[in-house]
Amino acid sequence: MNELFEQVTLGKLDLPNRLVMAPMTRSRAVGGLVTDLTAEYYAQRAGAGLIITEGTQPSVIGQGYIDTPGLHAREQAEAWRRVTDAVHERGGRIFVQLMHSGRVGHPCLYPDGALPVAPSAIASGGQIYTHDGMLDHPTPRPMTLDDIASTVEDFVTAATYAMEAGFDGVELHAANGYLLHQFLCGSANARSDAYGGSVENRIRFAVEVAQAVSDAIGPERVGMRISPANGNNGIDERDSADVYPALMRALAPYELAYVHVMEFGSREITKLVRAAWPGTLILNPHATGQEAKVTPEAATAVLREGLCDAVSLATLWLANPDLPERIRAGGPYNEADPSTFYGGGHRGYTDYPTVAAR
Template sequence: MSLFQPGQLGELELANRLVMAPLGRARSDERSREPLPRVATYYSQRASAGLIVSEATHVAAESVSRPGGSAIHDDAQVEAWKPVTAAVHAEGGRIFQQLFHLGRKAHQSRTPNHQLPVAPSAIAARGEVATPDGQQPFPVPRALALEEVAQRVEDFRRAARNAGQAGFDGVEIHAANGYLIDQFLRDGANQRSDAYGGSVEKRARFLLEIVDAAIDELGASRVGVRVSPHFRVDGIDDSDPAALYAYVADQLQARGIAYLHLIEPDSTPANERLAPDLRQRFKGAFILAAEFDRDSAIRAIAEGRADFIAFGRLFIANPDLVERFRRQAPLNTPDEASFYVGGDHGYIDYPFLGETQFHAERAATGEPA
């Protein structure tokens, strides 16, 4: 199997095995959280990826932090996403929307009525969050009451329905990187003693109810899930990740969703890797992400370790990454300073291959590029 061959994901045949990883880029309208026209340009430039997974998109008004993040909980936002999905489809691409809720990683300086962020338990994330008054420690969140958990499941249901209406090919449930679903999954952040905390089965319940809601709205073949067992930087942790994610993979397999997307850095030591076990348990499309380059991705696909490889930073800097990989062409370098700053620069002005060569040739002859 080759990175450049078509691959099956749910009922979709994707043109190749490169996935553009979800990347929050803070380029939406700061108040309405609607994607601006540049967002359609950005994604359509990258439509040659087999699949684009959109930036993490907020499912509720209470999920709010850095300005410029996008959302999909109201009708105007649905309308604003339509030109984005249409632009990708016009280029022959496919795009799923990643759906998330910040949970304890929101901040009361930005939430409606300055309410405390919500989480499974009143345990603060480690680290700091950007607020209008500068960097502040993450707040101690308010633990959701049992009857309030169902409303957050409904938030994801509405977002999945909205994503379908906005023209997305499916949704990716963001159960990774320390956000609300991840907070429920891991016992470092979830110390509940009700139906949503305690055993692995109870901690996974929130995720699985959300997956079931998304399946109700869109069908299992249009739903994927992203997990990050190795993510610990904000203090989120689990006492037995192998058991937790094995159970999650089994449950997702039972539901027949389109794909499981595992963030497992390519440098992960062999004895800590969960991919081999999870891939055996989950028979749908398997996406691996983090730290891959052309050669390691080709190897992972050839060895059958994954069906698709997701690239994050390389897709930021190389809209035509697929073509560059095919031709073994040089790559643009991602400019970290412009990852989250808003505006077009560092977003839609990375050169395509021909343009790079043009600039390089001009530079070689001493002409201004």
């Protein structure tokens, strides 16, 4: 039997297969609220061993893009409840990804035009798409110690709302150049206090968030996503081989449900993380080959190599709501339409056909 269809334990969940739906921003939550269309989208993909939602801001100041969902108010939790109910009715399991964007934000997203916050006053060098065109990310406001403490509490509050909303757990986004990743990386973190400088100091914030959220909802309901050496959003990470094994060792005592590695072309760092992390590991493998696409065959290969316990895929899930059935049948696979990735309605969201519908 294909290794992708073996059962695996994640926290206290017994997953029926090792196929994980990776988090993908879709920008269809106007006003920060998910909709019935969101519920349909995720329910269609309930055949995944685990669904991890799109990045969801744990606070107003944590938002990084237009029309992304939040989980810092009861109204938002109530909206998400429709999603979790729909997924569970189809027999699925779903974690919400809590994503604070840090410096990858803009005053146009926040009340009174506030600046985004970050470990240091270092701009990402990138831009944000808005309905009025592209805008530069500004230089962020460096976080005070009080800001850091309150942001930890924001993650706890969001995780508590996630439980009220019926999620099976939360994933803490410490990847892709967002806030937790910014603290990990020396090019974004020039602090001289207990949260900057040494590797031990730079991992401190991520560990404190993981500990606080685990204390609040149980470590078996908490995962963390990392992306060693990923240069997204202005990150220049040159000591990944030191940072991530240290982070894994620091997180190990909390017995999180999983660590989720978004691989960025460095298989050797993946191996270092695998060796340092004693728990369940989900791998989003990097693409290889001329087409630069992660295939089901590549997903099976990393399981056979023992690099991970489950494999997350992204675009394949986006375009193929019945992905497990298609993998079992050897395809064919729908091609994703990039023009519909962000924003819009049902087109390119809930209208991809299943094999049964052909």
